[in-house]
Amino acid sequence: xxxxxxxxxxxxxxxxxxxxxxxxxxxxxxxxxxxxxxxxxxxxxxxxxxxxxxxxxxxxxxxxxxxxxxxxxxxxxxxxxxxxxxxxxxxxxxxxxxxxxxxxxxxxxxxxxxxxxxxxxxxxxxxxxxxxxx
Amino acid sequence: xxxxxxxxxxxxxxxxxxxxxxxxxxxxxxxxxxxxxxxxxxxxxxxxxxxxxxxxxxxxxxxxxxxxxxxxxxxxxxxxxxxxxxxxxxxxxxxxxxxxxxxxxxxxxxxxxxxxxxxxxxxx
Numbered sequence: 157x158x159x160x161x162x163x164x165x166x167x168x169x170x171x172x173x174x175x176x177x178x179x180x181x182x183x184x185x186x187x188x189x190x191x192x193x194x195x196x197x198x199x200x201x202x203x204x205x206x207x208x209x210x211x212x213x214x215x216x217x218x219x220x221x222x223x224x225x226x227x228x229x230x231x232x233x234x235x236x237x238x239x240x241x242x243x244x245x246x247x248x249x250x251x252x253x254x255x256x257x258x259x260x261x262x263x264x265x266x267x268x269x270x271x272x273x274x275x276x277x278x279x280x281x282x283x284x285x286x287x288x289x290x
Numbered sequence: 291x292x293x294x295x296x297x298x299x300x301x302x303x304x305x306x307x308x309x310x311x312x313x314x315x316x317x318x319x320x321x322x323x324x325x326x327x328x329x330x331x332x333x334x335x336x337x338x339x340x341x342x343x344x345x346x347x348x349x350x351x352x353x354x355x356x357x358x359x360x361x362x363x364x365x366x367x368x369x370x371x372x373x374x375x376x377x378x379x380x381x382x383x384x385x386x387x388x389x390x391x392x393x394x395x396x397x398x399x400x401x402x403x404x405x406x407x408x409x410x411x412x413x414x
């Protein structure tokens with residue numbers, strides 16, 4: 157009887173399922189995961205600007221100076237720090253995911269510790285970078 | 291035209307050693323590893339080129355192997371981004387026409403970026 161009920165519930169679930177982000181409460185590994193996604197999307201959005209600056213910096217001495225000078229006002233410094241955080245978090249969390257993919261550190265305690273390490277490292281690097289930029 | 295596209299798609303499907311979906315998953319990981327290796331190279335290059343002025347900066351990207359390696363990095367980045375953004379759309383954008391429209395937009399942008407990258411690297 158139990159099985160029949162279960163099958164009934166299964167068939168009434170509509171697929172594909174879309175997630176309601178507001179109903180989800182996340183543990184630390186989940187936070188690292190969603191930040192990986194958000195930072196990745198942010199980096200995708202900013203790619204065009206970086207490519208443009210990269211082109212300018214190689215094209216001429218003026219372009220190189222222009223790209224460097226663009227970094228010197230507070231607004232672009234804040235933006236740059238944001239990009240640095242997104243990049244650092246995406247990189248470190250990404251390395252952790254690659255290790256998880258080869259089944260390294262998959263038990264729950266270690267997963268929690270390693271995800272905390274990812275958060276601490278990316279935030280500390282970003283703080284060092286902020287001091288260096290300013 | 292649609293038949294031609296479908297034909298091409300099915301040929302790619304048959305030639306590929308991995309099923310659809312797993313291919314993107316593996317591709318995203320391989321490009322990730324490649325980009326990490328590239329980052330190490332570029333960091334070493336930049337440290338060796340210090341103090342980093344315009345001439346040194348151009349010099350880093352002057353050798354053909356470095357142009358090719360950088361282009362490979364950029365193409366990896368774009369493929370990596372394509373898989374990631376597509377995953378995001380598939381998870382959160384329920385309306386199919388909207389999702390396909392967004393995907394087409396992202397794909398075109400990344401295609402333009404690829405050509406642009408080639409242009410940047412071979413035009414200075």
